[in-house]
Amino acid sequence: MAKIALITGATAGIGEACAYLFAREGYDLILTGRRRERLEKLASAINSQYNVEVAIASFDVRNRDAVVDNLNNLPDDWKKVDVLINNAGLSQGLDPIQNGDYGDWETMIDTNIKGLLYVSKVVSNWMIANKTGYIINIGSIAGKEVYPNGNVYCATKHAVDALNKGMRVDLLQHGIRVTAVHPGAVETEFSEVRFKGDTERAKKVYDGFEPLVAQDIAETIWFAVSRPAHVNINELVVMPTAQATATNIFRNT
Ligand code: NDP
Ligand code: 8X3
Numbered sequence: 245m246a247k248i249a250l251i252t253g254a255t256a257g258i259g260e261a262c263a264y265l266f267a268r269e270g271y272d273l274i275l276t277g278r279r280r281e282r283l284e285k286l287a288s289a290i291n292s293q294y295n296v297e298v299a300i301a302s303f304d305v306r307n308r309d310a311v312v313d314n315l316n317n318l319p320d321d322w323k324k325v326d327v328l329i330n331n332a333g334l335s336q337g338l339d340p341i342q343n344g345d346y347g348d349w350e351t352m353i354d355t356n357i358k359g360l361l362y363v364s365k366v367v368s369n370w371m372i373a374n375k376t377g378y379i380i381n382i383g384s385i386a387g388k389e390v391y392p393n394g395n396v397y398c399a400t401k402h403a404v405d406a407l408n409k410g411m412r413v414d415l416l417q418h419g420i421r422v423t424a425v426h427p428g429a430v431e432t433e434f435s436e437v438r439f440k441g442d443t444e445r446a447k448k449v450y451d452g453f454e455p456l457v458a459q460d461i462a463e464t465i466w467f468a469v470s471r472p473a474h475v476n477i478n479e480l481v482v483m484p485t486a487q488a489t490a491t492n493i494f495r496n497t
Contacts, residue, residue: 250274253332255282257432261458267294305359335397335438356400381408383426391490428483430456452495453486
């Protein structure tokens with residue numbers, strides 16, 4: 245088999261862009277996400293363009309048993325994962341802490357932190373057995389800064405930042421490389437999800453400046469992964485040119 249990349253959250257945005265880019269680079273793919281139909285369409289679109297194998301596994305990263313069962317049920321050949329992209333994640337709501345919604349908090353914590361951990365435990369053990377591997381953790385500028393009403397989402401991405409460092413320390417002895425990519429504003433389905441389907445509000449996030457697109461982040465990931473084996477990029481913060489910090493965006497409107 246060719247090299248294998250496992251991408252969580254491949255049904256949209258950054259994960260989907262990574263799927264195409266790694267296929268272009270000749271990787272066989274394990275694509276995951278909850279929306280099975282999207283995974284099936286993506287697999288067939290990739291198969292029509294690239295000569296790679298694509299496996300799909302549809303599960304909710306918040307469900308520990310589903311994560312463990314779906315990954316363990318993959319055929320042994322597919323467990324030789326070279327690159328894991330821990331990308332599945334989301335924000336829900338944008339409210340001051342005193343008004344926060346318990347359900348939103350739990351969704352973000354369970355997805356962005358616990359889901360990432362469940363996947364990482366299974367796959368890092370495969371990588372240890374294979375004596376090679378590369379883990380990319382998708383953090384955020386929200387993991388480097390805290391902005392008004394970002395409270396819990398920012399906390400989850402700060403946790404990803406810490407876990408990225410912790411993974412590197414723990415997996416060092418196994419020769420596994422670990423990198424965090426922390427994007428600023430990327431126009432994907434992210435804001436629609438944050439604002440629960442309010443497309444007008446979501447669009448306004450990107451008004452008056454040129455945000456990143458998912459492909460920008462996929463290419464950044466590929467840059468890290470394609471360094472020679474003795475080079476580990478610890479982390480990269482990638483922003484639109486018009487965005488200096490989480491809140492400082494120059495808009496021409
Ligand atoms: P999208 O909403 O476009 O994609 C999110 C992906 O995560 C989807 O494929 C979704 O799949 C998956 N996902 C969400 N919840 C779950 C779950 N419970 N179980 C399994 N999969 C899940 O957003 P982005 O592509 O922008 O987001 C990707 C990552 O990038 C996230 O971690 C996000 O926090 C981070 N990020 C995004 C930025 C941005 O501005 N867009 C900036 C910085 C970081 P499905 O719904 O099918 O399960
Ligand atoms: C997504 C970027 O600034 O909306 O993580 O939190 S931000």
